[in-house]
Amino acid sequence: MKKLLLVDDDRAVHVLVNRALENAGFDVHAVTTKQAALEAMETLRPDVVLLDIILPDCSGLEAFQQIRQRDSHLPVIFITGSGTSDTAIEAMKLGGFDYVHKPIDLDQLEALVERAVASRRLATVPVGMRDILEPEEKGDAFVGRCAAMQEVFKAIGRVAPQNIPVLIRGESGTGKELVARAVFQHGARADGPFLAVNCAALSETLLESELFGHEKGSFTGAHERRIGKFEQCSGGTIFLDEVGDMTPLVQSKVLRLLQEQKFERVGGNETISTDVRIISATNRDLEEMCEEGEFRSDLFYRLNGFTINLPTLNERGDDRVMLFQHFLALLNRELTREVEGIAPDALHLLMEYDWPGNVRELQSVLKQAMLQASGSVLMAVHLPDYISEALSERTSGPNAHGKAGDSERWSITSLIDQHLAKNPDNLYGDMLAWLETNLLSRVLQHTKGNQSEAARLLGITRGSLRNKIRSHNISISQVVSLNDEVDSADAPVEEEAEQDANEVATT
Numbered sequence: 001m002k003k004l005l006l007v008d009d010d011r012a013v014h015v016l017v018n019r020a021l022e023n024a025g026f027d028v029h030a031v032t033t034k035q036a037a038l039e040a041m042e043t044l045r046p047d048v049v050l051l052d053i054i055l056p057d058c059s060g061l062e063a064f065q066q067i068r069q070r071d072s073h074l075p076v077i078f079i080t081g082s083g084t085s086d087t088a089i090e091a092m093k094l095g096g097f098d099y100v101h102k103p104i105d106l107d108q109l110e111a112l113v114e115r116a117v118a119s120r121r122l123a124t125v126p127v128g129m130r131d132i133l134e135p136e137e138k139g140d141a142f143v144g145r146c147a148a149m150q151e152v153f154k155a156i157g158r159v160a161p162q163n164i165p166v167l168i169r170g171e172s173g174t175g176k177e178l179v180a181r182a183v184f185q186h187g188a189r190a191d192g193p194f195l196a197v198n199c200a201a202l203s204e205t206l207l208e209s210e211l212f213g214h215e216k217g218s219f220t221g222a223h224e225r226r227i228g229k230f231e232q233c234s235g236g237t238i239f240l241d242e243v244g245d246m247t248p249l250v251q252s253k254v255l256r257l258l259q260e261q262k263f264e265r266v267g268g269n270e271t272i273s274t275d276v277r278i279i280s281a282t283n284r285d286l287e288e289m290c291e292e293g294e295f296r297s298d299l300f301y302r303l304n305g306f307t308i309n310l311p312t313l314n315e316r317g318d319d320r321v322m323l324f325q326h327f328l329a330l331l332n333r334e335l336t337r338e339v340e341g342i343a344p345d346a347l348h349l350l351m352e353y354d355w356p357g358n359v360r361e362l363q364s365v366l367k368q369a370m371l372q373a374s375g376s377v378l379m380a381v382h383l384p385d386y387i388s389e390a391l392s393e394r395t396s397g398p399n400a401h402g403k404a405g406d407s408e409r410w411s412i413t414s415l416i417d418q419h420l421a422k423n424p425d426n427l428y429g430d431m432l433a434w435l436e437t438n439l440l441s442r443v444l445q446h447t448k449g450n451q452s453e454a455a456r457l458l459g460i461t462r463g464s465l466r467n468k469i470r471s472h473n474i475s476i477s478q479v480v481s482l483n484d485e486v487d488s489a490d491a492p493v494e495e496e497a498e499q500d501a502n503e504v505a506t507t
């Protein structure tokens with residue numbers, strides 16, 4: 001259970017917060033003084049603190065500093081009354097997580113404490129880059145024994161102590177966030193703050209304000225000054241996830257920050273100095289984006305002080321078996337089950353499957369299978385149907401489902417119905433992956449493997465098409481060879497398909 005320490009001398013706030021957060025799974029421990037808070041920290045070991053800015057025995061700021069001396073990564077959210085914003089801003093500059101005003105908006109509070117707990121987890125739960133952690137060890141295991149993963153671990157060890165920006169690249173679900181946490185935890189700034197921002201999750205205005213802060217009145221809704229993550233995180237590390245999704249405006253501001261470690265808040269004139277290390281991650285083809293003018297190449301070079309490339313799950317050989325064991329052990333604990341192994345038929349399917357969603361998909365498939373299974377062994381029937389369907393589709397060729405007689409089986413509605421009947425928990429992702437694979441295969445077949453023409457028809461860039469082909473593991477030569485209409489007159493086009501296929505294989 002997540003533990004929240006509330007420090008406020010107003011007992012009405014105790015009742016309110018308790019009522020709001022216990023439903024969200026928080027154990028709320030309320031005290032009224034700084035002294036009681038410091039004592040509770042020893043026994044309770046809270047995940048987050050909610051601290052009134054004015055306390056009977058000292059100021060909230062003084063209490064904050066003493067709390068942080070005891071636990072430098074503990075997120076502290078301030079509660080402020082009217083007229084105390086300046087003190088709250090001061091606290092943010094010292095590393096406070098955020099603040100809420102009285103009367104407290106309980107929905108906002110719940111969202112904030114959830115984010116604070118997630119942020120603490122990123123900074124403090126150790127990432128063990130060894131084999132599987134023993135169940136009693138606390139932490140997240142970063143499983144990997146294959147050569148490519150050993151290179152990743154070595155790279156983390158080499159670059160973590162240097163104060164240079166690190167760019168982590170890899171398809172979705174390959175473990176980029178785990179790498180970012182490991183770089184931070186093994187770095188010289190491990191005692192400093194670690195904040196993560198997902199650049200794809202916010203609009204341009206909100207992202208700009210989240211990163212750089214804003215002055216009161218700088219845009220509609222900016223009712224007061226706000227401190228941004230770069231200011232809040234001085235002396236620490238910031239993780240910019242999905243960095244390829246930043247707009248040109250935000251890109252130029254981040255570039256200046258990287259060059260000068262200086263910036264202005266949105267709507268402000270004061271130049272603020274900071275000292276942050278940037279770790280960024282993306283699954284996008286930044287080189288292609290630079291060529292297309294979508295990403296600044298000077299920013300790309302600055303972010304890319306050192307690159308760590310994560311292999312796809314398919315490239316990890318027997319690591320997949322280790323990951324099956326690892327997640328079975330974790331899921332046994334989470335679901336209080338005692339599944340001991342995987343039957344040969346299920347293992348065969350799991351080893352043959354392409355895993356477009358990488359480790360995250362593997363985790364979700366095993367969970368779905370465990371929920372289906374009642375005994376101590378996972379069998380093929382417990383796996384989601386799309387795993388065996390993807391394999392039979394691969395053997396019979398992607399155009400097989402266009403044949404007469406198969407139309408009912410492959411109609412989108414019936415496919416959705418089949419999945420719905422199994423009470424899925426990732427139908428959106430599964431269906432999109434299925435649809436995208438079929439769409440791309442069909443169009444590539446139509447263009448006889450010509451990727452430029454396929455990209456034009458699809459209305460996407462060639463780089464984006466190439467990324468999708470790679471992430472769905474589509475073999476262009478196989479798609480083209482299935483086309484009955486390919487004849488000898490198409491030889492030059494086939495050559496291009498071959499060249500494209502090689503390009504996919506080597507990028």
Ligand SMILES: Nc1ncnc2c1ncn2[C@@H]1O[C@H](COP(=O)(O)OP(=O)(O)OP(=O)(O)O)[C@@H](O)[C@H]1O
Pocket residue numbers: 140141142143144170171172173174175176177178179283359360363
């Ligand atoms: N090698 C690994 N060992 C154990 N768990 C892993 C490994 N790689 C990834 N995971 C787990 O898989 C899930 C997805 O990993 P993560 O969020 O780091 O991927 P990501 O590359 O950042 O994905 P995205 O690009 O979609 O944000 C997480 O639960 C993570 O703990």
